[in-house]
Amino acid sequence: MEEKTKGTAKKIAAGVIAGTIIGIITGILLAPKKGSKMRKDLRDTAERIKKEVAKKSAKARELSKEKYDQIVKEVSDLYKKAKKIKEEDLKEVIKDLKSRWPKISKELKKKINK
Numbered sequence: 001m002e003e004k005t006k007g008t009a010k011k012i013a014a015g016v017i018a019g020t021i022i023g024i025i026t027g028i029l030l031a032p033k034k035g036s037k038m039r040k041d042l043r044d045t046a047e048r049i050k051k052e053v054a055k056k057s058a059k060a061r062e063l064s065k066e067k068y069d070q071i072v073k074e075v076s077d078l079y080k081k082a083k084k085i086k087e088e089d090l091k092e093v094i095k096d097l098k099s100r101w102p103k104i105s106k107e108l109k110k111k112i113n114k
Contacts, residue, residue: 007062009108010043010057010058010059010060010063011058012054012077012107012108013057013063013107013108013110014054014057014058016100016103016104016107017050017053017054017057017097017100017104018054020096020097020100020103020104021046021047021050021053021054021093021097022059022094023096023098024046024049024050024052024092025043025046025050027096030082038077041051042085042089044112045079045084045085046085046093048058048079048084049075049076049079049093052053052078053071053072053075054070055098056074056075057071063108065101065105068101068104069098069101071096072094073094076090076093076094
């Protein structure tokens with residue numbers, strides 16, 4: 001039973017993370033930027049970051065704040081090294097992802113306690 005609860009919690013965490021990142025993408029796209037190509041590239045990159053963070057979070061055996069922050073750092077470091085996103089844009093994505101932990105944690109606790 002506990003195994004099933006953990007699996008459900010992981011799926012919920014991945015869903016919450018995905019929703020969070022969609023919010024990030026929306027915020028970035030609504031910010032004044034020059035050129036539709038830049039916005040498309042940024043949207044595509046943010047979408048890839050979102051998917052990677054959600055995938056790694058779902059695979060984590062236990063998702064703590066430290067583990068979540070580590071996943072965000074690992075994924076963002078890969079994109080930073082590959083220069084797939086401007087550093088200032090990446091910093092905003094990271095900041096927003098990390099600020100969402102309380103909501104993710106709350107959702108996980110609700111599902112585990114059911």
